[in-house]
Amino acid sequence: MARYLVRRLAFLAVSLALASVVLFVLLRMLPGDPANALTSVGASPEQIAAARHAIGSDRPLPEQFTHWIGQLASGDLGTSFVSSLPVGPEVAARLDVTVPLTLAAFVLAVLIAVPAGFTAAHKRHTWYGTLLSGVSQLGIAIPVFWLGMILIAVFALNAGWLPSGGFPQDGWDDPAEAVRSLVLPVVTIALVMSASLIRYVRSATLDVLGSDYLRTARALGSSFGGAMRRHGLRNASVPVISVLGIELASTLLGAVVVESVYALPGLGSMLATGIAQHDYPVIQGVLFVSTLAVLVIGFVADLVQRIIDPRLRGRLSGGSR
Amino acid sequence: MSTKKNVLFGTATVAALAVALTACGGSGGTSASGGTWDKDAVVNIGSLYEPQNLDNTAGGGQGVTEALNGNVYEGLFRLTDDGEVEKLLAQDYETGADGLTYTFTLRDGVKFHSGKELTSEDVKYSLEKVLADDSQSARKGNLEVVKDIATPDKRTVKITLSKKSISFVYNLSYVWIINSQAKDLKTTEDGTGPYTLNKWTRGSALSLNRFADYWGDAAANKQVVFHYYKDASALNNALLTNAVDVVTSEQSPDALEQFKSNGAYKVNDGNSTTKLLLAFNDKAKPFTDVKVRQAVSAAIDDKKLLESVWGGYGKQIGSMVPPTDPWYEDLTDVNAYDVTKAKKLLSEAGYAKGFSFTLDTPNYDPHPTAATFIKSQLAKVGITVKINTITPDEWYTKVYKNHDFSATLQEHVNDRDLVWYGNPDFYWGYDNPQVTRWVEQAEEASSTAGQTELLKKVNRQTAEDAASDWLYLYPQIVVANDKLSGYPLNGLNSQFFAYDIKKKG
Numbered sequence: 001m002a003r004y005l006v007r008r009l010a011f012l013a014v015s016l017a018l019a020s021v022v023l024f025v026l027l028r029m030l031p032g033d034p035a036n037a038l039t040s041v042g043a044s045p046e047q048i049a050a051a052r053h054a055i056g057s058d059r060p061l062p063e064q065f066t067h068w069i070g071q072l073a074s075g076d077l078g079t080s081f082v083s084s085l086p087v088g089p090e091v092a093a094r095l096d097v098t099v100p101l102t103l104a105a106f107v108l109a110v111l112i113a114v115p116a117g118f119t120a121a122h123k124r125h126t127w128y129g130t131l132l133s134g135v136s137q138l139g140i141a142i143p144v145f146w147l148g149m150i151l152i153a154v155f156a157l158n159a160g161w162l163p164s165g166g167f168p169q170d171g172w173d174d175p176a177e178a179v180r181s182l183v184l185p186v187v188t189i190a191l192v193m194s195a196s197l198i199r200y201v202r203s204a205t206l207d208v209l210g211s212d213y214l215r216t217a218r219a220l221g222s223s224f225g226g227a228m229r230r231h232g233l234r235n236a237s238v239p240v241i242s243v244l245g246i247e248l249a250s251t252l253l254g255a256v257v258v259e260s261v262y263a264l265p266g267l268g269s270m271l272a273t274g275i276a277q278h279d280y281p282v283i284q285g286v287l288f289v290s291t292l293a294v295l296v297i298g299f300v301a302d303l304v305q306r307i308i309d310p311r312l313r314g315r316l317s318g319g320s321r
Numbered sequence: 322m323s324t325k326k327n328v329l330f331g332t333a334t335v336a337a338l339a340v341a342l343t344a345c346g347g348s349g350g351t352s353a354s355g356g357t358w359d360k361d362a363v364v365n366i367g368s369l370y371e372p373q374n375l376d377n378t379a380g381g382g383q384g385v386t387e388a389l390n391g392n393v394y395e396g397l398f399r400l401t402d403d404g405e406v407e408k409l410l411a412q413d414y415e416t417g418a419d420g421l422t423y424t425f426t427l428r429d430g431v432k433f434h435s436g437k438e439l440t441s442e443d444v445k446y447s448l449e450k451v452l453a454d455d456s457q458s459a460r461k462g463n464l465e466v467v468k469d470i471a472t473p474d475k476r477t478v479k480i481t482l483s484k485k486s487i488s489f490v491y492n493l494s495y496v497w498i499i500n501s502q503a504k505d506l507k508t509t510e511d512g513t514g515p516y517t518l519n520k521w522t523r524g525s526a527l528s529l530n531r532f533a534d535y536w537g538d539a540a541a542n543k544q545v546v547f548h549y550y551k552d553a554s555a556l557n558n559a560l561l562t563n564a565v566d567v568v569t570s571e572q573s574p575d576a577l578e579q580f581k582s583n584g585a586y587k588v589n590d591g592n593s594t595t596k597l598l599l600a601f602n603d604k605a606k607p608f609t610d611v612k613v614r615q616a617v618s619a620a621i622d623d624k625k626l627l628e629s630v631w632g633g634y635g636k637q638i639g640s641m642v643p644p645t646d647p648w649y650e651d652l653t654d655v656n657a658y659d660v661t662k663a664k665k666l667l668s669e670a671g672y673a674k675g676f677s678f679t680l681d682t683p684n685y686d687p688h689p690t691a692a693t694f695i696k697s698q699l700a701k702v703g704i705t706v707k708i709n710t711i712t713p714d715e716w717y718t719k720v721y722k723n724h725d726f727s728a729t730l731q732e733h734v735n736d737r738d739l740v741w742y743g744n745p746d747f748y749w750g751y752d753n754p755q756v757t758r759w760v761e762q763a764e765e766a767s768s769t770a771g772q773t774e775l776l777k778k779v780n781r782q783t784a785e786d787a788a789s790d791w792l793y794l795y796p797q798i799v800v801a802n803d804k805l806s807g808y809p810l811n812g813l814n815s816q817f818f819a820y821d822i823k824k825k826g
Contacts, residue, residue, distance in 0.1 A: 031715065031718075032712070032714040032715065032718065033717070033718055036713075036714050036717040037373060037714075038373070038379065038380030038457055039457055039717075040380070040382070040457070040459045041459075041721065041731075041733070042459050042462070042741075043459075044461075045722075046454075047456070047457055047461065048722065050454055050455045050456070050457070051380065051455075054379075054455055082373045082374060082380065083374045083507070084374050084379075084505075084507035084508055085507075085508055085523060090524075093522070149554075152558055156558065156562055157558060157561055157562065163562060163564055164555070164558035164561070164562045164564065165550075165555045165558060165559060166548060166559060166564055167525060169522050169525060169526040169528060260551050261552065261555060262555070263550045263559070265522065265523070265525035269524055269551065270523075270524055272551075273524065276712070276713075276714070277373070278714060
């Protein structure tokens with residue numbers, strides 16, 4: 001296990017280094033000029049050149065790259081071209097919104113999807129089993145922004161129970177207010193996420209229900225519940241955990257639509273603004289941190305799968321290889 | 322690009338300076354409609370324009386003007402919501418007989434937020450900051466006539482110009498007076514205004530607190546919070562749920578009905594200076610031909626376009642000049658909508674069978690809607706429009722810097738920006754030596770009457786030449802909770818003075 005951990009961590013470090021190079025190069029290949037965000041209509045060529053010089057985008061690429069890597073090595077994500085604010089603290093402030101949002105939505109989605117998916121499989125011949133499958137199919141087709149608008153209309157505009165959007169300027173200093181502003185976004189993401197999860201849970205459960213080992217366990221005298229707990233859950237959870245890892249990672253940045261509908265200052269909206277303004281340090285910073293998060297989530301998902309499934313233990317990475 | 326030709330953002334209202342106005346008066350849009358109001362209220366303002374940074378000489382953008390101009394920073398002069406220039410930190414000033422020297426006396430007892438007293442050194446520093454090599458100020462080109470800044474004593478600033486500039490005082494209203502010892506102005510501030518910066522949370526909000534040592538009348542509220550939204554409907558929802566009290570500039574016409582029909586809100590239709598332009602590249606064929614430009618202008622029904630985008634709001638214009646500029650004249654009948662005339666002009670120009678061109682269209686509202694409309698209108702006179710959708714960033718590089726376009730759509734927000742037609746190097750490439758000369762002479766005129774007269778000529782000439790097609794003037798709509806009064810209505814140049822806003826308890 002220790003050897004595995006060392007190898008897996010080395011793999012993580014190499015991935016991150018590669019990602020940082022790819023990130024830097026791809027960004028520079030985009031058409032556009034970061035100085036544009038700083039100049040206004042009426043700017044003279046001298047003013048445009050001055051803006052380029054001020055942010056350093058007129059320097060040779062290798063020099064810019066070394067500069068960035070040097071900063072990263074010392075744990076500094078650099079300074080925004082546009083706002084002149086350091087990127088690191090802003091990413092941290094955005095994570096104050098994005099991490100609770102993602103985790104809460106994730107937990108809620110699992111709480112909805114696991115029982116619902118199991119029921120949809122186990123009771124697939126009853127009307128409610130069929131209904132659950134049908135609802136999850138429908139759920140996948142619903143766009144996030146539409147669901148968000150419906151929830152806002154019902155719970156914020158009509159009932160007035162919850163805010164329609166925004167996040168307190170002082171963040172978690174007032175926890176009750178912060179939680180209130182995250183309720184609707186969490187529910188929105190969780191509902192959409194659980195729609196696809198239900199289908200994974202259902203098909204994993206169906207596999208297990210039709211398996212030989214479960215039939216054998218029942219034949220040897222286990223109750224259905226006992227056999228499910230001892231053999232079924234463990235087997236069904238391996239593919240589901242893979243999917244969960246991917247869902248969690250994609251929600252981290254994929255919440256950008258929800259953030260826009262609910263006016264939340266999260267990581268996704270920071271990235272969107274950064275891209276619109278060609279603010280390279282911001283884009284690089286956000287993508288670097290989220291790449292790190294995705295790699296770590298993958299790592300944790302692998303570990304959990306290995307603990308659950310001894311058959312995977314000879315491999316470097318997860319059930320996918 | 323020679324910036325000297327652009328010095329003419331002149332003012333006819335300097336004369337109004339003779340009437341001394343009281344410190345905080347004159348700029349409120351509405352009067353407190355009786356009843357009591359809360360002196361310590363927190364006013365929540367909703368906006369779509371977050372500052373990029375806090376420095377208006379370093380690319381802070383429209384948002385920094387909205388939040389900080391007049392609220393946190395003050396100039397020697399202020400441009401009121403009605404478009405008048407009034408004295409602010411300048412208590413008085415004199416102009417030399419040659420029209421080249423200006424002597425300003427500073428108001429006494431003005432303190433910066435850091436506690437330091439305002440002196441002439443700070444004025445010199447602030448002006449030099451606008452003129453510095455790395456300055457991104459939109460007024461840099463206009464103020465380059467400044468030759469020398471002297472500070473004979475703590476309260477006197479003497480400025481010498483290299484040539485006469487009738488817009489000089491008007492242009493000074495854009496120069497924020499900053500503490501000469503201040504550091505890191507992109508993320509903090511040190512101004513003299515009625516509010517201090519409390520906190521800026523990027524991507525979310527910017528809050529201002531009433532400054533206890535303000536030299537003038539204290540702000541009518543204790544705190545102002547600008548809340549920033551990316552999505553117009555999220556902003557409207559915030560107003561409907563009382564998360565914000567007022568929206569600085571409503572950009573979603575569809576949403577207006579729900580506020581108009583609700584007695585708890587007030588929809589204010591103010592004067593805007595934002596024009597939507599179909600800008601031809603006057604240096605590229607076929608738009609080098611004035612008849613082609615006139616034909617295109619006459620083939621597009623601006624009134625119908627305005628109605629389809631804004632319903633009953635906004636105004637038709639026939640030139641670059643909005644009604645609030647001193648040299649306004651109604652020129653909507655020049656190159657008015659007339660399909661028959663358009664066809665005739667086209668055949669005279671040798672394009673009886675029409676032609677085709679690419680229209681570079683910024684990808685945000687209302688440009689795509691306008692582009693589709695123009696395409697269908699021009700099809701009726703045989704002109705084929707290829708719509709090329711581009712991001713603002715691409716627009717800036719392709720159109721503005723490289724002049725690599727046939728025609729484009731763009732909104733121009735400032736007042737008094739007719740004078741750009743005097744610069745043959747500007748992106749639209751309009752080059753009429755007579756107009757260039759008029760614009761220069763107007764800036765060097767010795768009276769505002771002379772300036773106005775010349776710019777009226779420029780106005781008429783550019784309209785007759787169809788230098789561009791001015792599609793319409795945007796409305797400026799401020800929607801507010803009925804509990805609020807004293808907010809600005811016109812939001813001139815994106816300013817939003819908050820110090821007179823009163824909120825009922």
